[in-house]
Amino acid sequence: MILKYRNSLVLIVFFLSLCTESTLAQKATWIWYPGDFEIWLGNRMQNRRTERGSFLPPFWKMDSHYVLIDFHKDFELSEAEVAELYVEGQYNVKIDGKSLFGYPDKISIPAGKHRISLKVFCQNNVPAIFVRGKKVISDSSWLVTFEDKEWIDQSGKASDQSGTSWLNAAAWNFDSPSSPPSAFKLAVKPQAAVKTERSGQSLMVDFGKETFGFLKLQGLKGKGTLGIYYGESREEALDTARCETLDKLHIGFDKKKDTIHTLTRAFRYVNIQMDPGMSLDSVSMLYEYLPVEDKGNFRCSDEEINRIYEVSKYTFHLNTREFFIDGIKRDRWIWSGDAYQSYLMNYYLLFDSASVTRTLLALRGKDPVTSHVNTIMDYTFYWFMGIHDYYEYTGDKTFIRQFYPRMKSLMDYCLARRNKDGMMEGMAGDWVFIDWADGLSKQGELSFEQLLLARSLETMATSAAIANDKVNAAHYNLLASELKKNIFGKYWNTDKQALVHSYVNGQQTNNVTRYANMFGIFFNYFNDTQKLAVKKHVLLNPSVQKITTPYMRFYELEALCAMGEQPYVLKEIKDYWGGMLKLGATSFWEEFDPGKKGTEHLAMYGRPFGKSLCHAWGASPIYLLGKYFLGVKPTSPGYGTYLAEPELAGLDWMEGTVPTPHGSVKLYCSKTEIRISGTEGTGTLRIKSKTKPLCKGAKIKALENHVFEIQIIRGGTHTIQYNL
Structure with missing residues (x-):
């Protein structure tokens, strides 16, 4: 229930068009009780699973968000101002402990010190507020409680005379009043099939690779049942009795109509079976995805490894x-x-x-x-x-x-x-x-x-x-x-x-x-002795039961890399x-x-x-x-310090970017040259070289066994000549 949305979207857009960065000195955002949005969203997502048309929910306990939340913040204003309110749920508003009538869209706050409080009840969605004035804005500095009377702040210390501590509100990137947390959706974009085979009342559609999203049926006409059988493989899509995912739609269209299926599915192949008298012009889809940017990358002299990396990226996305x-x-x-x-x-x-x-x-x-x-x-x-x-x-x-x-x-x-x-x-x-x-x-x-x-x-x-x-x-x-x-x-x-x-x-x-x-x-x-023994007697021992899942291969290969077995x-x-x-x-x-x-x-x-x-x-x-190949990892929290220990492992060259909290570490490595730069923290490049490396303007520290360390200065690019 979003009572604030009795105002039309047109009025919201009109208001936003009048506002500029100069008129809004601070940025307002939707806020809520920490962890509640994530729990609510998780419940919604995990209960979308079906198996051969049957609803299949998780088999563990699922919690819910708190339905009643108290929000407040103290402000000191040099002049009076008016703040807009947008709220998900039923709510009351108080200024300095005094309730305002009804469900106000706006509140007037006089100059001086004041406490703004909102108590919000919402059962279907997460109780959330968006407050926008000149200085009175909602952000994570607001304080919240679910009425447990035990408010906890980030320092673990009580902060008022009653013994009550504070919990800061949560926020993400819901920075528009027209985009509350309950409206969150992943992005979509059109994706065409690469091949369609027709046979009577059947279509076999191939999208060319594994994909995920909403199936779009174009030019659908007729009355009857349309069966959709999804397959990550062609064999699965063709096996209508045993494929893992299917839909059956009951259609009654006198004229051609485009429809988009309401549930997302995973597939490469889609087998569509229509009752006699039904027709379908074509099939496409809306690919659904989280719009996040690739900040890291890797390339090397081995094209098969490059292909593995690219498919890994796609799998991860x-x-x-x-x-x-x-x-x-x-x-x-x-x-x-x-x-x-x-x-x-x-x-x-x-x-x-x-x-x-x-x-x-x-x-x-x-x-x-x-x-x-x-x-x-x-x-x-x-x-x-x-x-x-x-x-x-x-x-x-x-x-x-x-x-x-x-x-x-x-x-x-x-x-x-x-x-x-x-x-x-x-x-x-x-x-x-x-x-x-x-x-x-x-x-x-x-x-x-x-x-x-x-x-x-x-x-x-x-x-x-x-x-x-x-x-x-x-x-x-x-x-x-x-x-x-x-x-x-x-x-x-x-x-x-x-x-x-x-x-x-x-x-x-x-x-x-x-x-x-x-x-x-x-x-x-x-x-060190135990590590070498384990490597010999377990990790490199074919008589110890082999691992067949990528899940545990992840850790097996990490352990080998940690032991210097990159080749x-x-x-x-x-x-x-x-x-x-x-x-x-x-x-x-x-x-x-x-x-x-x-x-x-x-x-x-x-x-x-x-x-x-x-x-x-x-x-x-x-x-x-x-x-373990670019060799970049933090050595103190948040890349305050980091180590770069590249290992070619037989490759002729490799290059890549490793993202950090506020920047990246970029590295190129061949058998004779390394180029490295980092935008934050203090880095250490550690390499093996038959002779002492050369790096203009850098201190080179010699360790044992032809190992050398070079300090990486933030913001600069270092070129090192060495002899692998």
């Missing part, structure tokens, strides 16, 4: 929507494990912080906590790890301060579910996932889950310190330290030179898997992702087993077309090439 989702055919839900990898890819392609925080908040929901995120134990820990990396890449302390209470309550839930030995173990209602792998044991205390908990506790320690919770910062640090000690005491096997998979009935199992061992490497939990990883990328391209992939898949043949590649979950052929976790080369 398809799955970057209102949130980072898992796949566009199914599930179209927000899965924490999938999203965690998307956050990392985002930092090397888009650096869109809003997409990260939207996804984190939608996943977290509200208190009380009654289950793990997505009901999956490891996915709860990925949520904490997402905050760890978000802070490292962005340096955003405000987000952590604001949502630290939700972090703490989720960690309290986890710690309360440890067993008598202080270890995480699957309990009733828990899904212990790890990976899609045949025969993977989930019994007992799994080393993998303990490692994720340890990193989550480290995240909590950092976040508690940022939130000025010194007692819990020390507590979480102690828990993390003790847990890491216990992990190595319980799971490290000196004969196998690795962490074993599990601990059951008080004893180590004999099974060694890749999962805990590869995470231990890039978490830097192993000493091996480059070959693996070409074999694995290149293998999908050789089979005709136009986006990367949920799972790829090179040993499978033909339509076996399309099957999963016991269904012939159950596999997603466009899955976010398939785009991991974006991250690997940016972080």
Whole structure:
């Protein structure tokens, strides 16, 4: 219910035409209670999924936004002014505690100090306000509460005599009164089919590559049923009895009419079946997308790698929507494990912080906590790890301060579910996932889950310190330290030179898997000797069960890169992702087993077309090439300092851009020359060279084993001559 919209859009546009930047000294925006828009939008998006015409909602608890919100701010005006009000919901307005009559469109505020307050009720949408005057404008400096009487501010300190603290309002980019949060939609653009085959009352339409959006039927006429069968493959679209997605439209058009289907779908092929007497001129679509800019890029001397990178980018864009989702055919839900990898890819392609925080908040929901995120134990820990990396890449302390209470309550839930030995173990209602792998044991205390908990506790320690919770910062640090000690005491096997998979009935199992061992490497939990042992006995050991999902290949290859095995990883990328391209992939898949043949590649979950052929976790080369080949990563939060450690790995040359919070690091590297520039922070270039590198005007520091470091000055371009 938007009571303010009794005014016509024409009047709004007319008013805006009279306003200029000079007349509006400050910029107003829609504001709401932090986290509520993300939860509301997540509910709306995740409940759009259908499977063969049936509504298929998520199977976990879904929270709702707060329906009654109090907004206020204190102003000091040198002169009286009039402010316009736009509100989503029913509302009252107070100036200095005195209620105004009815639902005013405008309020007059005298000169002097005044408190403006609005209390808003809205059940269908998020209670939100847009206030626009000369100085009285709505922005994130307004204070909000959901009437819990416990207002919390970013510093964690009370700020008035009653003991009440404050929570700052949330805002995004809804900067027009005619574009409230409830009106948010993704962008669309026309997309034509590349081929249409007709046979009687049937059309087979090929859009040339995996895509997503609204199907548009042009020149549709007749009466009867029109069946639409979607396929990521031609085989799926033709199999009307078993394709994953279909629609049946009942049509009664005496004259030709163009229609746009109301639900978005994922497809490359569309098989349309019409009843006798019906006709259809052509089929096109409206491609739906989040309009975000590519700020990062990568190119090199190997054209197959370039192709893999471009398809990875396209795969990632398809799955970057209102949130980072898992796949566009199914599930179209927000899965924490999938999203965690998307956050990392985002930092090397888009650096869109809003997409990260939207996804984190939608996943977290509200208190009380009654289950793990997505009901999956490891996915709860990925949520904490997402905050760890978000802070490292962005340096955003405000987000952590604001949502630290939700972090703490989720960690309290986890710690309360440890067993008598202080270890995480699957309990009733828990899904212990790890990976899609045949025969993977989930019994007992799994080393993998303990490692994720340890990193989550480290995240909590950092976040508690940022939130000025010194007692819990020390507590979480102690828990993390003790847990890491216990992990190595319980799971490290000196004969196998690795962490074993599990601990059951008080004893180590004999099974060694890749999962805990590869995470231990890039978490830097192993000493140097252990790292080398794990690389030899696990990562490069063909007798240890292989990984077939891009999901866990992401981490396996990251661990190898962290061990300096980029040449091996480059070959693996070409074999694995290149293998999908050789089979005709136009986006990367949920799972790829090179040993499978033909339509076996399309099957999963016991269904012939159950596999997603466009899955976010398939785009991991974006991250690997940016972080471990261009070699750029922050070494202090928000790229205050950063390291560039390029690794050609047999390539003749490579070049790319790595985005940062307010700029980028650009790098070109060949076997004899490196050019690098950075727009923020203090950078360090670390390279190997047979002879001392040459760089005009730069200090060159020699380390051991022909390794050299050069400081990168902000804003300048450095050219280094070296001998690889």
